[in-house]
Amino acid sequence: MAKDFSKAFYNSRRWRKNAKAFAASQCWICSRCHNRSMTGSGTPRMIVHHKTPLTPKNIHDDSIAYGWDNLELLCIDCHNAVHAEGKGGECQFDADGNPTGRKTFICG
Numbered sequence: 432m433a434k435d436f437s438k439a440f441y442n443s444r445r446w447r448k449n450a451k452a453f454a455a456s457q458c459w460i461c462s463r464c465h466n467r468s469m470t471g472s473g474t475p476r477m478i479v480h481h482k483t484p485l486t487p488k489n490i491h492d493d494s495i496a497y498g499w500d501n502l503e504l505l506c507i508d509c510h511n512a513v514h515a516e517g518k519g520g521e522c523q524f525d526a527d528g529n530p531t532g533r534k535t536f537i538c539g
Contacts (some may be wrong), residue, residue: 434489440496441491449497454504461506463513476507 489495
């Protein structure tokens, strides 16, 4: 779930267009598991992830916020794993980005 300082950013037309173009450039393939972790026949939930997380200090730095060098396309499982690294478990998020709990799945 987006933090208060970044909600407007993630809902902006500029971010949505940038994220969609980035995902398309990656052929909608997770950069970590290459969609191996996806099961079922539905469309996998993909997230454009910031490698350097957004903060109130860097959110207006275009190279951090929009720069493709700072972006990574992840499936929901890999995104959950990234946000759980070093926290003793994996945080899970629902389709709207809200935390739903933890699981022990290891991506890849």
